[in-house]
Amino acid sequence: MKTITQPFPLRAYWGNRALLCLFLCSLLTIGRSFGQTTVPFTLSNNSSYTDANVYVAVVGIINGNHVWIEPKTSTVRLMSASDNTVAGPVIGGNQGPGGNGLYANCFAKLNEIPNKTINIPGIAGCRILISFNSQLYLYFFGASGAPSGYAAPNLANPTDPNQGIRYEMIELTNAATGLWANTTRVDSYQYPMGLEVWGNNSFYKKVGELKTHAQILSQWQSTAPAEFAGCYDATNGIIKFPSKTAAFQSGGAQAGYFNSYVDAIWSKYTNDYLVFNAGNAGTFTGHVSGGVFSFTRASDGQAGRISAKPSQLEVMEGSGVMASGTDLDKVVQAQICAAINRHAIDLNIASGVSQDFATDSKYYVTSPYNWYCKFWHQPDISYNSLTYAFCYDDVFEKSSTINASSPIRATITVGGFAGLASTGVATVYKDCNYSGYAVGLNPGTYTLSQLIALGVSNDDISSIKVNSGYKVTLYRDDNFSGPTIVKTADDACFVDDAFNDSASSLKVETNTTAFSSVIQAEDYTYMAGIQTESTTDAGGGLDVGYIDAGDWMSYNVTIPTAGTYRVIYRVASPNSNTTLRLEKDAGATQLGSVTIPNTGGWQNWTNVAHNVTLPAGSYSIGIATSTGGFNLNYLTITDNLSARLATQNIEQQVTAATDNTLTLSPNPVRNQLYLRGYDKVQTLTVYDLGGHEVLKVPNPGSTISIQSLQTGVYIIKLNRRDNSIKTIKIVKQ
Known part of the structure; x- marks a missing residue:
C-alpha cells in the first residue's frame, strides 16, 4: 500500500x-x-x-x-x-x-x-x-x-x-x-x-x-x-x-526506448539553441551546458532549468529532474517533458528558430513517442x-x-459514454413537435434550477423525447419525491404543461428490461478435447462436437444482476442419459447439471434447460461432462421473466416445416436480408433470443433492412398467407 x-x-x-x-x-x-x-x-x-x-x-x-x-x-x-x-x-x-x-x-x-x-x-x-x-x-x-x-x-x-x-x-x-x-x-x-x-x-x-x-x-x-x-x-x-x-x-x-531521442536533444542543444512558445507562460530560449538545460524567458529574462539529462523513467512519469526546483523550473520541465512524450521537438529545425509545441497534428508521429498516450487521445x-x-x-x-469557475453540478458516468447519444438519452424540446431548442440530458437527477442553468426556460418546456431503454420521471419538488409522471420512449410528450403546473425536478434513468444473452458453442475462450463442425441446425454455422467424457469448454459472460437465470442449451445426441454440467471458478463452483435426451442423431436438435444461480459481474463459466456423447450448437442465458418465451421461440425452429421456396439469405448477414418467396409472406417478425419482438414488417418485399439490429442471434417468424408459419434463425454480424 x-x-x-x-x-x-x-x-x-x-x-x-x-x-x-x-x-x-x-x-x-x-x-x-x-x-x-x-x-x-x-x-x-x-x-x-x-x-x-x-x-x-x-x-x-x-x-x-x-x-x-x-x-x-x-x-x-x-x-x-x-x-x-x-x-x-x-x-x-x-x-x-x-x-x-x-x-x-x-x-x-x-x-x-x-x-x-x-x-x-x-x-x-x-x-x-x-x-x-x-x-x-x-x-x-x-x-x-x-x-x-x-x-x-x-x-x-x-x-x-x-x-x-x-x-x-x-x-x-x-x-x-x-x-x-x-x-x-x-x-x-x-x-x-x-x-x-x-x-x-x-x-x-x-x-x-x-x-x-x-x-x-x-x-x-x-x-x-x-x-x-x-x-x-x-x-x-x-x-x-x-x-x-x-x-x-x-x-x-524497452528500458532505453526514449534514450536515443533524449540523447539527441541534449547533444544538439549543447551546440544549438532551442526556442519554443509555451503559450501563456511565454517564449523560452534554451541551451545545454554541463548537462544542465537552462532556459530564459523572452518577456522578463527569468530563468528556468532542467538540472540534468533525465532518465526514461523521469521523462515518462514527470518525476525527478522533471519535477523539481522553482515554479518556473517546473513550467519548463512540464513543457519539455510533454514535448518528449509527444515527440514534438523537431531536431531538424535550425538553431534559434522558434518551435511550436502546441500543434497536436505533430504529436505522436515520429518515433519514439509514448504510444500509450497516443492511444488514449484517439x-x-x-x-x-x-x-x-x-x-x-x-x-x-x-x-x-x-x-x-461557478459550478452547479457534475455527473460521473461509470462505464463511459458508450451507447449514449452525444446529446443525451433524453432531450428537452420547446414544443410537442419535438422542435425548437433542444437540451440533451444524460442519466441523472435534475432540479428545475439546474435545467434553467442548462439553457432551458421553464415557460417553454412542452416535450421530452426519451431514447429506447431509458425513462424520465417528473417529481413535484426538488427532493425528487411527491406525485410523479413517468415517460418512456413510447410515451414521451408532456402536453399537460407539467413543468409549469406541478413538476419541479426530474430523473433520467435506465428503463430496466429483461436480460438475455446467446453464446455460440464455438466461441469458447479455452477448451479441452472438442472439435467444431458444420451444423444443419436452423441458421447453419458451426457446432461443437466430438465431446467425450472429461472434455470441457469455457466462455466469458457478463451477468447484470445476481439471481436465478434460465440456461437453455441447443443439443443433439444419438445416445441416452448423457449429461452436461455448468460450472465456474475452473470447476470449483458447480452451478448445476442437465440430462440430454436421445434426439435421434448428431444433427437432430432440441433444447434442454435448467435454472442456475449466478453472481453479477464479468467472469468465465465452463461446460463440462463426465459422459460425453452429444453436440452443442449454442446456449442462451436469460432471466426467468423471459425464459419461457425464449424457449418457445427457439423451439419453434424444431417444429417448423421445411419449405425450400421460402428462404432468407445471406446467413450470417450484416445489413440486408433477401427473402425468396416474399409474395407468400403476410408478416415478417424478428425476435431476440429473450423472446422480445425487435422488428415487424407487414407484407415484406424481397429485401429487408436489419441494419438497426445489434450484433447477435435472432429468430425470424414468417407468417404465410396460407396461415402456416416458418421460423428461421439468423446471425446478425
Whole structure:
C-alpha cells in the first residue's frame, strides 16, 4: 500500500507529481477554510455492473485535515484509525498498516446512495474512488500529524489487499477559483469513465471514454505496437502505463526506448539553441551546458532549468529532474517533458528558430513517442481527444481537466459514454413537435434550477423525447419525491404543461428490461478435447462436437444482476442419459447439471434447460461432462421473466416445416436480408433470443433492412398467407 499525505490531485493516480503554476494558483486556498458552493456529484451507471456491485468512497483535505465524506449522507468526517473496522483479505501474511487486517469503513454501494448523488463541499486533493464487486481496502492513519492521511492501493506490491479489485477514480479540487476535476489514465486504465460539469453562464464540459471496456481492450490488442503490447494485463483486464511494466523498467526490453531521442536533444542543444512558445507562460530560449538545460524567458529574462539529462523513467512519469526546483523550473520541465512524450521537438529545425509545441497534428508521429498516450487521445476512444494519459498532459490543454469557475453540478458516468447519444438519452424540446431548442440530458437527477442553468426556460418546456431503454420521471419538488409522471420512449410528450403546473425536478434513468444473452458453442475462450463442425441446425454455422467424457469448454459472460437465470442449451445426441454440467471458478463452483435426451442423431436438435444461480459481474463459466456423447450448437442465458418465451421461440425452429421456396439469405448477414418467396409472406417478425419482438414488417418485399439490429442471434417468424408459419434463425454480424 502507499501512504497518501499530499493535498494535490490532478496529476496521477497515487503518485506525487509537481503541479504547474496554473494548478498552484488554483489551490492557494488549501490549508485555509473553503467558502465554496457545495457541488452535487451524481453517479450514472452505464457499466456492466449493477448498482449493488459498484462501490464509492470520497477522500480529501479540508482546512489542512485529511477527511472522508460519507457517501450515503454527504457528511464530512475526519480520518481516524477508529474508522478501520472492515476486515480485508490477507495476502502473503500482509496484515496491513494496522497489523490486524482491518481497513477503513468508508465505502457505500451505489444503490445505497440517495439519488446516487454525493454533495462535495470546498475540498482539496479529493478523490472519488469507484470500485467494482468489492470495496477497496484503504487504511486511515488520522486527520493530521504524522503519520496522517491514508494508505491506498499499491498494485506493485504483490501482497497488497487490493490485488484483483478493479477500480477507477475522479480527481478534483473545489477551490476559490472554482471546481477543478478530471478523469485519469495516468498509471493505468481499468474501466471506462465519463465526467460532465455544468456551471453558471451556460458552462458545460464533457470528458471521458466513448467505447465499452471490451471494445477498448480489443482495440488496444489489435493496434498496440510490439514495444507497448506488454502494457496489457490480460489476467486483470487492464492496461498499465508503460513505466509500470517490467519492459520499460531497468533491465527490461524497452528500458532505453526514449534514450536515443533524449540523447539527441541534449547533444544538439549543447551546440544549438532551442526556442519554443509555451503559450501563456511565454517564449523560452534554451541551451545545454554541463548537462544542465537552462532556459530564459523572452518577456522578463527569468530563468528556468532542467538540472540534468533525465532518465526514461523521469521523462515518462514527470518525476525527478522533471519535477523539481522553482515554479518556473517546473513550467519548463512540464513543457519539455510533454514535448518528449509527444515527440514534438523537431531536431531538424535550425538553431534559434522558434518551435511550436502546441500543434497536436505533430504529436505522436515520429518515433519514439509514448504510444500509450497516443492511444488514449484517439477521437474514437476519448471525447474530443481529451484525456490524462501522462502527468503533463495538461500542457496546451490536452488533458481531461475541467475547470468551472461557478459550478452547479457534475455527473460521473461509470462505464463511459458508450451507447449514449452525444446529446443525451433524453432531450428537452420547446414544443410537442419535438422542435425548437433542444437540451440533451444524460442519466441523472435534475432540479428545475439546474435545467434553467442548462439553457432551458421553464415557460417553454412542452416535450421530452426519451431514447429506447431509458425513462424520465417528473417529481413535484426538488427532493425528487411527491406525485410523479413517468415517460418512456413510447410515451414521451408532456402536453399537460407539467413543468409549469406541478413538476419541479426530474430523473433520467435506465428503463430496466429483461436480460438475455446467446453464446455460440464455438466461441469458447479455452477448451479441452472438442472439435467444431458444420451444423444443419436452423441458421447453419458451426457446432461443437466430438465431446467425450472429461472434455470441457469455457466462455466469458457478463451477468447484470445476481439471481436465478434460465440456461437453455441447443443439443443433439444419438445416445441416452448423457449429461452436461455448468460450472465456474475452473470447476470449483458447480452451478448445476442437465440430462440430454436421445434426439435421434448428431444433427437432430432440441433444447434442454435448467435454472442456475449466478453472481453479477464479468467472469468465465465452463461446460463440462463426465459422459460425453452429444453436440452443442449454442446456449442462451436469460432471466426467468423471459425464459419461457425464449424457449418457445427457439423451439419453434424444431417444429417448423421445411419449405425450400421460402428462404432468407445471406446467413450470417450484416445489413440486408433477401427473402425468396416474399409474395407468400403476410408478416415478417424478428425476435431476440429473450423472446422480445425487435422488428415487424407487414407484407415484406424481397429485401429487408436489419441494419438497426445489434450484433447477435435472432429468430425470424414468417407468417404465410396460407396461415402456416416458418421460423428461421439468423446471425446478425
